[in-house]
Amino acid sequence: xxxxxxxxxxxxxxxxxxxxxxxxxxxxxxxxxxxxxxxxxxxxxxxxxxxxxxxxxxxxxxxxxxxxxxxxxxxxxxxxxxxxxxxxxxxxxxxxxxxxxxxxxxxxxxxxxxxxxxxxxxxxxxxxxxxxxxxxxxxxxxxxxxxxxxxxxxxxxxxxxxxxxxxxxxxxxxxxxxxxxxxxxxxxxxxxxxxxxxxxxxxxxxxxxxxxxxxxxxxxxxxxxxxxxxxxxxxxxxxxxxxxxxxxxxxxxxxxxxxxxxxxxxxxxxxxxxxxxxxxxxxxxxxxxxxxxxxxxxxxxxxxxxxxxxxxxxxxxxxxxxxxxxxxxxxxxxxxxxxxxxxxxxxxxxxxxxxxxxxxxxxxxxxxxxxxxxxxxxxxxxxxxxxxxxxxxxxxxxxxxxxxxxxxxxxxxxxxxxxxxxxxxxxxxxxxxxxxxxxxxxxxxxxxxxxxxxxxxxxxxxxxxxxxxxxxxxxxxxxxxx
Amino acid sequence: xxxxxxxxxxxxxxxxxxxxxxxxxxxxxxxxxxxxxxxxxxxxxxxxxxxxxxxxxxxxxxxxxxxxxxxxxxxxxxxxxxxxxxxxxxxxxxxxxxxxxxxxxxxxxxxxxxxxxxxxxxxxxxxxxxxxxxxxxxxxxxxxxxxxxxxxxxxxxxxxxxxxxxxxxxxxxxxxxxxxxxxxxxxxxxxxxxxxxxxxxxxxxxxxxxxxxxxxxxxxxxxxxxxxxxxxxxxxxxxxxxxxxxxxxxxxxxxxxxxxxxxxxxxxxxxxxxxxxxxxxxxxxxxxxxxxxxxxxxxxxxxxxxxxxxxxxx
Numbered sequence: 001x002x003x004x005x006x007x008x009x010x011x012x013x014x015x016x017x018x019x020x021x022x023x024x025x026x027x028x029x030x031x032x033x034x035x036x037x038x039x040x041x042x043x044x045x046x047x048x049x050x051x052x053x054x055x056x057x058x059x060x061x062x063x064x065x066x067x068x069x070x071x072x073x074x075x076x077x078x079x080x081x082x083x084x085x086x087x088x089x090x091x092x093x094x095x096x097x098x099x100x101x102x103x104x105x106x107x108x109x110x111x112x113x114x115x116x117x118x119x120x121x122x123x124x125x126x127x128x129x130x131x132x133x134x135x136x137x138x139x140x141x142x143x144x145x146x147x148x149x150x151x152x153x154x155x156x157x158x159x160x161x162x163x164x165x166x167x168x169x170x171x172x173x174x175x176x177x178x179x180x181x182x183x184x185x186x187x188x189x190x191x192x193x194x195x196x197x198x199x200x201x202x203x204x205x206x207x208x209x210x211x212x213x214x215x216x217x218x219x220x221x222x223x224x225x226x227x228x229x230x231x232x233x234x235x236x237x238x239x240x241x242x243x244x245x246x247x248x249x250x251x252x253x254x255x256x257x258x259x260x261x262x263x264x265x266x267x268x269x270x271x272x273x274x275x276x277x278x279x280x281x282x283x284x285x286x287x288x289x290x291x292x293x294x295x296x297x298x299x300x301x302x303x304x305x306x307x308x309x310x311x312x313x314x315x316x317x318x319x320x321x322x323x324x325x326x327x328x329x330x331x332x333x334x335x336x337x338x339x340x341x342x343x344x345x346x347x348x349x350x351x352x353x354x355x356x357x358x359x360x361x362x363x364x365x366x367x368x369x370x371x372x373x374x375x376x377x378x379x380x381x382x383x384x385x386x387x388x389x390x391x392x393x394x395x396x397x398x399x400x401x402x403x404x405x406x407x408x409x410x411x412x413x414x415x416x417x418x419x420x421x422x423x424x425x426x427x428x429x430x431x432x433x434x435x436x437x438x439x440x441x442x443x444x445x446x447x448x449x450x451x452x453x454x455x456x457x458x459x460x461x462x463x464x465x466x467x468x469x470x471x472x473x474x475x476x477x478x479x480x481x482x
Numbered sequence: 483x484x485x486x487x488x489x490x491x492x493x494x495x496x497x498x499x500x501x502x503x504x505x506x507x508x509x510x511x512x513x514x515x516x517x518x519x520x521x522x523x524x525x526x527x528x529x530x531x532x533x534x535x536x537x538x539x540x541x542x543x544x545x546x547x548x549x550x551x552x553x554x555x556x557x558x559x560x561x562x563x564x565x566x567x568x569x570x571x572x573x574x575x576x577x578x579x580x581x582x583x584x585x586x587x588x589x590x591x592x593x594x595x596x597x598x599x600x601x602x603x604x605x606x607x608x609x610x611x612x613x614x615x616x617x618x619x620x621x622x623x624x625x626x627x628x629x630x631x632x633x634x635x636x637x638x639x640x641x642x643x644x645x646x647x648x649x650x651x652x653x654x655x656x657x658x659x660x661x662x663x664x665x666x667x668x669x670x671x672x673x674x675x676x677x678x679x680x681x682x683x684x685x686x687x688x689x690x691x692x693x694x695x696x697x698x699x700x701x702x703x704x705x706x707x708x709x710x711x712x713x714x715x716x717x718x719x720x721x722x723x724x725x726x727x728x729x730x731x732x733x734x735x736x737x738x739x740x741x742x743x744x745x746x747x748x749x750x751x752x753x754x755x756x757x758x759x760x761x762x763x764x765x766x767x768x769x770x771x772x773x774x775x776x777x778x779x780x781x782x783x784x785x786x787x788x789x790x791x792x793x794x795x796x
Contacts, residue, residue, distance in 0.1 A: 073756075081536055081761070098760055103537030250626035254647050254735035316537045424763070425553035428754030432559060432745070435753045436738035445648050446739060462557055 028055060029323045034065040034079065034089035035380060036072040036310075042344065042372040050340050058330055060323065064341075065089075079317070080104040086315040087324040088331075090380055093208065093308050096131070096138050097420050106314040108137040111325035116140070118333035122383065126415065130304065131311040133417045139311025140328065144379040145276040145401040146307040147408035150201040151295040153283060154270040155263065158182060158189075159292055169294040172201075172238055179247045182269060191247040193259040193271040198235050198442040200272035203299045205411040207418060207475075211430050211459070212468035217301035218411025221479060223472040225464060227456055236441045236448040243444025252443035263287040272296070277400040281392040285368070302408040304417055310380045331382040338387040344373030353391050361391035416478045423470050426463030433458045530765040550766035559750060567746040570657065571722045577662040578669050578718075579711055585666060586673030586707075587699060602674065606667035613728025620660060620733045647735060650743040657744065660733055661726070672710050680706045712786055712793045720779040723747060723771040747771060 031054070040046070047064060054062045065086070067075050073095065079086050080099070091099060099105050112119065112129065119140050120128045131139045152169065159166065162182050168174055179191045194200065204210075204226050205218030213226040226232055242248050249255065255262075259271035264287045273279075275293050284291055312331075314324045331337055343350045343360060349372060350360040362371060378384030385398040394400060420427060437455040440446045499506075526540075533546040554560060589601045608616070623630050624646040632643040646652055680702065688698050725746040734744045751767040787794035 077761075083536075101535070102761070103535035250645070251628075251647060253739070254737045256735075424760065425556050428553045428763070429557040429559065431754050431756075432741075432750055435736070436741045436745075438738070440648065440737070440739045445645075462559075 028059045028061050030061045031087050031327045032063050032085045034067055036067045037375050037377045039066055040373045046344050046373055049345055053336055083317050087318040088312055088314055088328055090310040091139050091313045093305050100136055100138055101421050104316050105138050106316055106321045111322055115322055115325040116329045118329045130415050131308045133419050139313035141307050141311050142380050143383040143385050145404055147300050147302050147405050149300040150274045151293050152270050153273050153291050153293050156290040156292045158269050166292055166294050189267055189269055190249045191269045193262040193268045195439050197239050201296050205303045205413055207471055208305050212471045214413055217299055218413050221412050223468050239444040240448055248444055253439040253445040260286045278393040278397055300408045302410045304414055312382055335386040342375050342378050342381055342387055349373040358389055358395055359391050360388045418471050418474045423467045426467050429462035433462050527769055529762055530769040534762050550762045563745050563747050563750045567725050573658050574661050575718045578666055581662055581666045582669035583673055585670045590677045605670055608664045609667045613732045617732030647737040648739045650740045653740050653743045669714055673707055676707055676710045709793055716782055716795055719782045720775045723774045
């Protein structure tokens with residue numbers, strides 16, 4: 001018996017030694033990339049195809065980790081603290097400061113000028129290195145439409161029925177007569193959905209967290225309390241009138257349903273949203289209604305936070321940050337990679353519908369529901385501007401995006417990211433105050449005449465002035481270096 | 483328990499503990515579980531006193547003193563969240579005990595084994611439900627646009643609809659009701675098993691002495707329930723600084739206008755730190771909650787020991 005055991009043990013040992021990978025200099029580097037998106041049934045297939053590409057081009061093997069929208073923040077934390085295999089991943093702008101201070105990230109400034117030339121060439125040094133706090137480049141921005149022109153999205157059938165003149169809608173105030181007219185005919189219809197009726201049309205540079213902002217789309221350089229600006233008071237007062245008139249869903253402040261889903265459900269007329277080229281096609285697909293849009297306030301501004309919304313960062317876990325940077329450079333410049341990861345394999349997950357092979361669509365018999373691979377998060381992936389265009393969009397959509405970005409007025413604080421580590425305690429309190437009041441005010445659920453003074457008192461009690469002073473000081477120092 | 487300690491002194495180690503050996507063996511898996519899950523992680527408590535930087539590791543990170551705790555006490559909210567946490571937990575303890583005992587007695591007195599089982603399962607069912615689902619049940623009742631209360635019940639009574647999710651004053655009652663409905667089954671089960679353990683001869687003797695149903699409950703059932711009541715209460719006291727995050731976050735749909743009566747320590751920490759991801763500060767909150775809970779359990783047990791020694795936990 002004992003002999004048998006020892007033989008068995010020996011066998012185990014042998015196999016484990018033999019099974020160990022042989023490490024040599026030519027061993028391809030293994031890249032692990034994490035993104036936030038929905039699960040794709042054919043993910044493994046696509047990863048195999050990407051591996052063929054990366055092995056040939058970079059001598060690297062490749063793997064992805066897909067994080068769900070509801071859990072990505074927690075899972076990123078776990079991977080970063082648990083020292084899991086991770087090289088590059090996308091960082092939401094509000095997490096950036098915490099991640100930097102916790103030592104989760106590699107400073108890309110040490111690598112981008114040597115290994116990331118392609119990124120700088122494509123996006124311009126300004127933008128490519130703009131995701132920086134005190135000289136620490138935490139990530140390169142995903143190339144996307146970053147300007148924020150916003151407006152109202154309305155059901156076309158209702159607009160036609162009540163003979164609404166869409167061109168008459170230019171400001172928040174212009175919406176009141178529209179709502180009044182429809183409400184008279186459809187008393188039970190919810191006319192405006194969403195919890196974010198003030199913020200969707202953004203005319204302040206929020207300087208990342210909204211505690212201390214720059215007015216007029218960042219054309220002023222004085223940091224002020226957003227909730228005392230005339231613009232904010234004007235909007236919440238108007239929205240309160242709408243709520244009391246019954247245009248807004250009573251539960252608007254706490255609803256977790258997306259506005260487009262509410263429209264799809266059939267009893268909602270409109271919602272506010274950022275509007276970009278190709279937006280209508282996307283929304284009509286989601287809501288199942290024909291839609292029309294009108295820009296509100298016509299404020300087309302470009303903020304640091306919108307360019308650096310999701311940035312591609314190198315994790316401190318990375319065994320070789322230089323290789324990770326090389327891979328990022330490849331991801332920003334290789335259209336085959338972008339097409340594979342965003343749209344899947346040609347012929348299987350998508351087909352070309354035009355001669356010049358730029359426009360793609362699902363193969364016959366496949367739609368969005370039955371698709372085995374259709375990640376469709378181009379706005380988060382490194383560089384969608386080099387990838388194929390989905391059918392229904394104009395063929396020159398990327399040029400349109402570029403023009404859209406270029407036409408926007410840049411905030412005076414564009415490129416400035418503030419370091420909040422000295423006001424952490426205040427931010428905890430301020431976040432709680434914001435959670436307490438903002439949704440209720442922004443949906444008209446409470447009367448701003450009584451609640452707005454309470455909000456401001458609570459903000460100052462929570463240390464808003466200290467945050468404003470800190471931001472102003474950092475901004476002034478930053479402006480002085482320009 | 484007390485008698486068992488008075489064993490003859492001059493016995494060898496093996497003789498003294500030998501006969502308990504099977505019990506100790508049975509204890510091992512539990513002990514290992516406790517050690518791995520509850521004791522080893524205690525080393526992580528130092529995170530609360532450090533400014534953690536993962537690129538250099540937890541142990542090498544600089545000490546931060548008590549600065550991670552500051553935010554818990556820095557604002558006016560500190561008083562509010564502490565008050566809410568304590569008062570809700572007190573209310574929950576009282577309701578859970580009273581209703582738990584009440585239902586246990588009712589169920590045990592109901593005729594028929596099958597009916598008993600059925601009642602037990604029904605009363606335990608909400609305990610097994612996820613708070614997210616409970617949140618939606620509450621929303622189905624109290625939704626301001628489509629809720630049953632506003633659309634059917636209040637109009638039938640001739641009253642005007644109430645803005646439930648905008649008005650904080652309704653929520654202490656709603657949350658206490660929801661919590662009792664959800665967790666009462668758990669305590670109830672323990673009380674039922676205690677009642678089942680009572681010698682039926684005691685009831686027969688009481689009946690012979692002319693005790694009616696009420697007197698039997700008062701003098702036989704209730705005294706037998708004192709030990710489990712004390713145990714459950716002591717356990718609840720230890721968690722008095724914690725709160726059921728799901729209840730206070732999901733059931734209120736995180737409605738800001740309700741914070742004055744629904745913000746508790748756990749939700750405050752969550753809302754404050756969810757975007758920052760500062761693990762030192764969140765560990766500090768956990769550390770504070772456990773220390774207070776630990777102290778409270780010790781003092782509560784001390785009081786119980788003073789009053790009735792055999793009912794104390796230790």
